[in-house]
Amino acid sequence: MALSATTTQALRHKAKLFNGLADLSRLAIVEVLRDGPLRVGEIVTATGLSQSNASNHLACLHDCGLVEREQQGRYVSYHLSDDRVAGLLGLADGLLADAAEGFYDCTRYAVRERNDA
Amino acid sequence: MALSATTTQALRHKAKLFNGLADLSRLAIVEVLRDGPLRVGEIVTATGLSQSNASNHLACLHDCGLVEREQQGRYVSYHLSDDRVAGLLGLADGLLADAAEGFYDCTRYAVRERNDA
């Protein structure tokens, strides 16, 4: 093996972090939260995701440390956990802005279509 | 639906970009390339991946625009396509450094173990 155990552990965390942003539904949620905190219901409306699906992805994002949760009465509000999360999105925006359109048609894996019905 | 078609398209590209970094093997490759260009054989040695596996992931990373390829005689050298790719890794490093260890044990999805044999 070429990598130490601790390095592998760090890699695993980093992969999870990026994986949090690697799904259309989760990315849509994070993008919506870029403008400020929102309750679950508002996230559902803004993204068009089903309630259970949004809740699942929010749990995922929360477990991964990308968003934080705040109970407000019977509502739950979510917000980005750190400015660097928005920083990641901004860097990605910049990269994509400079890339030619067709350059990103990666066929090695698919980005699942959202069933936002 | 809540998002326009063009927005969805941009989201899809961004999701693919992050997906490129969301796998242990691909992330290992990108990390190794952080120090400079490497040939495929060197990448195989440095990461411990099998040749075909590394080649597949390199094709994936290339399709996604994260790395660039350069033919050198009968070798092929790969390097990060943009400083912002390293920027993404750096931001992730910072985020993870500040987070408590257990905070990143997301159970919603698994990061596949690498078969680096």
Added chain:
DNA sequence: TTATTATATTTCCAGTTACTGATATGATGA
């Protein structure tokens, strides 16, 4: 040409993921 080395591609499959629908929990108010 033929042999050799370096890299890429294809095929198949086990394991994982995200979605829906139903149900459960939790919080507020009557």
Added chain:
DNA sequence: TCATCATATCAGTAACTGGAAATATAATAA
């Protein structure tokens, strides 16, 4: 308490993903 609203969790399932092994391509050299 009970009813209602907001959110979370729990199966079940279709689809996708990454890995290995075998094969193909490409480049150099003899």
